[in-house]
Amino acid sequence: PxxxxxxxxxxxxxxxxxxxxxxxxxxxxxxxxxxxxxxxxxxxxxxxxxxxxxxxxxxxxxxxxxxFRQKDFRIVRYQEFYDALTQREKQILNSVNAGLMNYQIAQRLGLSERTVETHRANAYKKVGVKDLQQLKEFLSHVDI
Structure with missing residues (x-):
């Protein structure tokens, strides 16, 4: 009152x-x-x-x-998926998002290109993306 x-x-x-x-x-x-x-x-x-x-x-x-709540829940889940990645997987996804090719990432991180491909495939599977466009959308919703 x-x-x-x-x-x-x-x-x-x-x-x-x-x-x-x-x-x-x-x-x-x-x-x-x-x-x-x-x-x-x-x-x-x-x-x-x-x-x-x-x-x-x-x-x-x-x-x-x-x-709104569904979207908010999805963003929380995205962050949980991202946080569950290994440090190497995060490095590789962020490098891919920055526009680097697998061979460029391999050179920068001192890895073989095959190792980068494996980490990239594992990370894509963990976060549920299939291509670069989906990765960019996913990463736009997480705190890196």
């Missing part, structure tokens, strides 16, 4: 709550709406609101939140 909806939204955000928020208000103005959306509101509905419109807003918010 001592805070308005925007203040409550900020409190929740500072505490780490990431659930979608739908504002129901009788007195919305443009500044309030902009502030709410910038802070992550899923929707703003003006009272009185029909049950149909409210349920549609909840459905959109749940679908959006689910998609």
């Amino acid at each position: 001592l805070v308005n909806g925007l203040e409550f939204q900020d409190i929740l955000a500072h505490k780490g709550y990431r659930q979608p928020i739908i504002f129901l208000t009788a007195h919305a103005d443009v500044d309030m709406a902009i502030s709410a959306f910038r802070s992550g509101a899923a929707d703003i509905l003006k009272k009185p609101v029909s049950s149909e419109i409210l349920l549609e807003a909840v459905e959109r918010a749940v679908e959006s939140d689910f998609a």
Whole structure:
């Protein structure tokens, strides 16, 4: 009772709550709406609101939140896969990502080209990529 909806939204955000928020208000103005959306509101509905419109807003918010959480989970998994690589596999993947060919990596690391190929194949399998494009996508989501 001592805070308005925007203040409550900020409190929740500072505490780490990431659930979608739908504002129901009788007195919305443009500044309030902009502030709410910038802070992550899923929707703003003006009272009185029909049950149909409210349920549609909840459905959109749940679908959006689910998609966000799936993406977030995937990124955590990517990091776990990357962290499970050996140091040599990480060196080789990062070199491949930098555009180096197997023979160039072998020269730089003092390895045979066949050893580089083996480490590269093992690393690709561990992180679940099949080609350079997938590797670049994967590495764009991890802390190297």
